[in-house]
Ligand SMILES: Nc1ncnc2c1ncn2[C@@H]1O[C@H](COP(=O)(O)OP(=O)(O)O)[C@@H](O)[C@H]1O
């Protein structure tokens with residue numbers, strides 16, 4: 005199987021994009037997939053949430069300008085098979101500068117080409133909270149878009165905005181773009197609102213909403229300040245369980261053929277998944 009590039013996008017801030025990027029990626033690594041996370045948000049929440057430093061004078065912005073290779077920006081994380089392109093200070097200037105360039109929407113798509121041949125199963129792009137040129141670049145570079153949606157009033161209004169942008173791209177610049185799904189975040193089963201919102205979204209977008217609901221938990225909110233994915237920070241909590249479920253469902257959507265010829269319905273998975281992410285030298289004793 006080749007590399008699937010997934011943009012994690014929603015123009016609203018604080019809906020769980022970065023949290024989902026970090027934790028879905030980490031859970032897929034736990035399921036023995038090789039993953040790269042590209043932090044395209046100048047605010048660098050995915051970078052710091054993984055305990056990594058924002059790059060200074062790195063090459064992500066240079067790669068968008070076509071001056072450098074994005075390969076130079078790839079950094080290892082504390083975990084095996086989990087790499088990161090950290091956000092960098094220069095990125096904040098991109099919203100102003102990129103639109104002046106030729107093919108301004110397709111810059112990240114070109115920059116990611118060599119990374120599609122680098123053996124990753126999945127490349128996730130954590131988008132900034134806007135529909136500016138960076139998010140459009142992410143959508144044009146992606147095969148699929150995953151939309152985290154906070155369980156709150158007016159969720160559907162916000163959702164229809166991003167869905168319309170995706171439909172426009174499908175009708176023009178990027179016909180191959182697919183919506184992977186909608187992840188309901190900060191769900192509380194104790195209030196009626198959460199259940200109502202989920203029901204409404206499912207009615208409007210049948211088949212798109214992930215069954216794994218991400219609960220609002222104190223631990224999920226704390227984990228980024230320790231620079232750790234939830235399956236490392238609080239491996240047996242509700243948040244870890246929810247993101248593990250999401251990862252399994254994600255693999256069902258992405259790795260199981262729609263019409264299996266041989267009756268197989270389970271994703272190909274290793275016989276035993278490790279209980280926790282392995283640090284780089286844990287199993288091999290060799291530097292990566
Ligand atoms: N399920 C959750 N439960 C509790 N806090 C959460 C949850 N998901 C995200 N948060 C917190 O809410 C804030 C916004 O989440 P974040 O993932 O950064 O959103 P976005 O990337 O969409 O702006 C962060 O402080 C994050 O730690």
Ligand SMILES: [Mg+2]
Nearest residue numbers: 021022045049
């Ligand atoms: Mg974010």
